[in-house]
Amino acid sequence: MRSRARSAAFGLAGALVGAPLVLVPAAPATAAAPASAAAGTITVKRGGPARTLTFTTRRAGEAVIAFTATAPGVSWARKGAESAVVAIFVDGRHVTDLVVLSADPTPRSLGLGRVGPGKHKVTLRFAKGSAPSARRVVLARPTVRLPQADQLALRHAPVVVGRTGWPFGNPYQNATTDAPLIAWHETRPATTPGHRIIEYSVVWSNEDGGTDSPALMARWGRTTDIEWVYRVEVDASGRRVAGTGVYQAPQHLTLKFTGRYEGDHPVLQTCTSNNNMCDVITPKAPLRFLLDASRTKPAARAREVVMDREPWTYRIMAQEMLREGKIEKLSDPATKAVGDQRTYLFVELAKRTGAPTGSGSAPGVSLGVRLKRDPSKLYRSDHDEPTWSIERDGPAATTVELPQGTTVADIASIEAIRRPVGIGDNGAPATVTSINRGFFLRSGYLPQRSAISWTGSLTLTPQSPTATLWRPMA
Structure with missing residues (x-):
């Protein structure tokens, strides 16, 4: 009786969050998954079956998935226990990865890309790159939504491919260092009336190169790395204006984006030790991140306010400093x-x-x-x-x-x-x-x-x- 009530509450919550889209997540378990999976909770295990979550929408748009994530045995502060990685697919297409950095419950949200009207399936798999001590990831209260007010920002958000150190480095670097934590966007009017400029930024847990840690604390008030990633002009209808996309390249140069798009999402790769971007992607790079970029920053506040609103980012910041011997x-x-x-x-x-x-x-x-x-x-x-x-x-x-x-x-x-x-x-x-x-x-x-x-x-x-x-x- 209690299980049915919880399941019904979960479906109702999905419907309300999606209003007026009527997003309705189904029970988050596959037929092959153990029946003991609690309603409203998904557990993804090392060596275990993929887990699925279905949702239905009446219109096309950019989807976002949110949950509280925890990985027992994981700690960003300990070598060999840094993180657990979950690969996320939508209708069979690899959209994003989730790097879970803590055994403490942490609120997370990720983009799922553009979906059309109808029923869709989100598949979650325990992935390579996870630390040896990571055995499972628990995602509580998973919810998929199409936030109407944030569609424009989500539509043009960059896909950030993980740093690999190609050709001889670790292809899963972001699972052990400089993890991308959160993203946000800022908008301003363009020169053309009715057009806007959208700029996207990312907070990484640290930077292995660039400004040293004592100077970061003094000049920037943190040891995370915060960088703008991609900037583009859109017209009054929200369409990308051809040739206006630029990105922050190595040496902090601003270069024209000439890479490929997935819909309107530019595909970039973290290619330097201080988290600058390249628009040429390493072949078979395994990690990719489509962070929820619907966050914004008040114009009269420093960029660090986005961390203040996500307090867990300070804990991860400190833990990486400890693990890497920088304290x-x-x-x-x-x-x-x-x-x-x-x-x-x-x-x-x-x-x-x-x-x-x-x-x-x-x-x-x-x-x-x-x-x-x-x-x-x-x-x-x-x-x-x-x-x-x-x-x-x-x-x-x-x-x-x-x-x-x-x-x-x-x-x-x-x-x-x-x-x-x-x-x-x-x-x-x-x-x-x-x-x-x-x-x-x-x-x-x-x-x-x-x-x-x-x-x-x-x-x-x-x-x-x-x-x-x-x-x-x-």
Whole structure:
């Protein structure tokens, strides 16, 4: 009786999520699967049969599958236990892979590509590339939907083929390092009236090349890698304007996309150690990712806000640093090496730079924190390294390393520091206008609730290079 009730509830939930499309997932088990599979839960086992989920839609469109994923025995923090990989097919076509990075339940969503009206079958198989300790993946509350409001963004989202290190590398690299975690899109008007530009970005768990980890923490406020991947112009009907597709190529170059499309999805491949793209695909590359790109980012916030909305990405970020030996054994704010990431204050500020008054290098801004127990000591986000201050204007994230055990209640003040990033000083003022959030990571490397915010306007000059932005309320 209880099993039938749960199954009915699952079907009803699918129908409601798809409204007015009436998406109706069927019982998520194949005839060959064990009858003990719980309604609303799919378990995919190493060496076991493929599992299936069917859904029906009354119109064509881009589909998304969502679930809570867990893989017992898996930990992104342990070598040999990094992940479990599930290959996902729609009507027999390999659409995307899911890399499950944790034994902890994690909400995930993936694109399934364009489907036509009628009934469709999603097939899930335990795949190569999984860690030796991975035995099964449990997907709870799987739901397929065609989100009407996000169709345009989903329609043009890139397929990202996994990094292989071809011809001699590991073809399953993204199952053990630099895993693609989440994607999002941003839109802006194009020059042609009625046209829009859509840009897609991806968050990877880390980058094996490019900016080193201490500089990432200082200049970007995280050790994940965030890169824009693909940008395209669409007309008023949502059609791709021929010749407008570009991608971020090696050396961060912007190149015209000349590769192949699957429908309107460009097929790109992660081809560098710092997660830049190529539009020529390695033959037989086994992993491919069609991430759910329906997420957006508020215009007045830093890119890192997409991680704030998916807190599990911070845990994966920290675990990769631990596994790859990029964390110093004894955390010390006096060193430039990355310490325990739970000792950092994660801050987002907003600033703008004025016109220069002379020659020389432009100023950057860093943050300094003073603690109540010793307010004479200043802990700096840039570790007193000029090139680690924040040059870019607008919202920007950074971190400040503090002694172990520090909490927001221990902070006496946060101040902004103007400093030229190179030789000389061009005299330009730098105005800080907000602190948008400030938090520490909890014991499980998940963000605490932000307890720091400030708005105002404080201008830093060569004559007055510092200003206090925030103090705790009395």
